[in-house]
Every structure is written in C-alpha cells, then in structure tokens.
Amino acid sequence: MSSIFTKIINGEIPAYKIAEDDHFIAFLDAMPLVKGHTLVIPKKEIDLIFDLDSEEYKNLWSFAQDVAKKVKNAIPCVRIGVAVVGLEVPHAHIHLIPLNRVEDMNFKNERLKLSVEEYTEIQNSIINS
Template sequence: MSSIFTKIINGEIPAYKIAEDEHHIAFLDAMPLVKGHTLVIPKKEVDVIFDLESEEFKNLWGFAQNVAKKIKNAVPCVRIGVAVVGLEVPHAHIHLIPINKVEEMNFKNERLQLSAEEYADIQNSILNS
C-alpha cells in the first residue's frame, strides 16, 4: 500500500522534515491549516492508525508528543491541536496543529499557500527550538 507518504519516507519526494527516528517521521503539511501544521507518521505502511500493534501505537504517540513540544516552543500558539482523520492519504498519520482557537482545527478552512522560504523558516524554527 504505497502512498505519497511512502515516497516521502524513501526520499523520492522532498518534505520539510522536522523530526525522524528509525520508525517515525514528522514533516510540515504541504497544505497546512496554519503555519507549523505538521504530520507525524510511522514509517511502517499501515492505513488505519488503530491497526498498528500496541507498542507501535504507543511509540508513535510518544514521538508525536516530542514533536508537539518542539512545535509549541517554535510557533506562537495557545496549544497544539491533535487530529487523526485518515481519509486523505491511506497511511496512518497524526495532525499536529498550532492553534489559538478551536476554529483553526476546521479542515474545511482554506489552506495556506506558503512559499519555499516560509516553509524553510518554519522548519528551521522548529528544528532549533
């Protein structure tokens, strides 16, 4: 079940990575709701997040927690919102979204159009937080 995320994991498609380990990767969303909107995924190809083995599931959330803390330190916001939708790409993923109000978590909102420079600035801010 190869997806666009598999291509990112394999380096076939560039992404603004902000964290990676042996089993997980986090990168800025290509169609963000707000600046700093990040996707956290397991490198293992699994469509539904609840199909991960228990340890894999726990480890993914632990990785996401560390990423969320880095985002919170780098992006001005009240908190980091979390969403698991799983309909857009058939690969388990967690949305980490810096928010100041609940309306910013609405996936019907217009997505930001960021320049490569804006993505790089956000990436650097998070990496250096």
C-alpha cells in the same frame, strides 16, 4: 499500500522534515491549515492508526508528543491540537496543529499557500526550538 507518504519516507519526493528516527518521521503539511501544521507518521506502511500493534501505537504517540513540544516552542500558539482523520492519505498519520482559536482546526478552512522560504523558516524554527 504505497502512498505519497511512502514516497516521502523513501526520499522520492521532498518534504520539510522536522524529526525522524528509525520508525517514525514528522514533516510540515504540504497544505497546512496554519503555520506549523505538522504530520507525524510511522514509516511502516499501514492505513489505519488502530491497526498498529500496541507497542508501535504507544511509540508513535510518544514521538508525536516530542514533536508537539518542539512545535509549541517554535510557533506562537495557545496549544497544539491533535487530529487523526486518515481520509486524505491511506497511511496512518497524526495532525499536530498550532491553535489560537477552535476554528484553526477546521479542515474545511482554506489551506495556506506558503513559499519555500516560509516553509524553510518554519522548519528551522521548529528543529532549533
């Protein structure tokens, strides 16, 4: 079940990586709702998040928690919203979305179009937070 996320994991297409270990990776969303919108995924190819075994599931959320704290420290926001939708890419993933208002998490909103410089600045601020 290869997806665009598998290509990111394999380094076949670029991504603005925030964090990575042997099992998980976090990177900026290519079509963000707000600045700092980050995706956290397992490197294991699995479509549904609830199909991860219990240990992988717990470890994914622990990894996401660490990433969310870094995003919160770097991006001015009230809190980090969390969503697991899974309809757009058939690979388990968690959306971490900096929120200042409820509407920031509406997936019907127009997506931001950021420049390479903006992505790089956001990436660096999160990594260095």
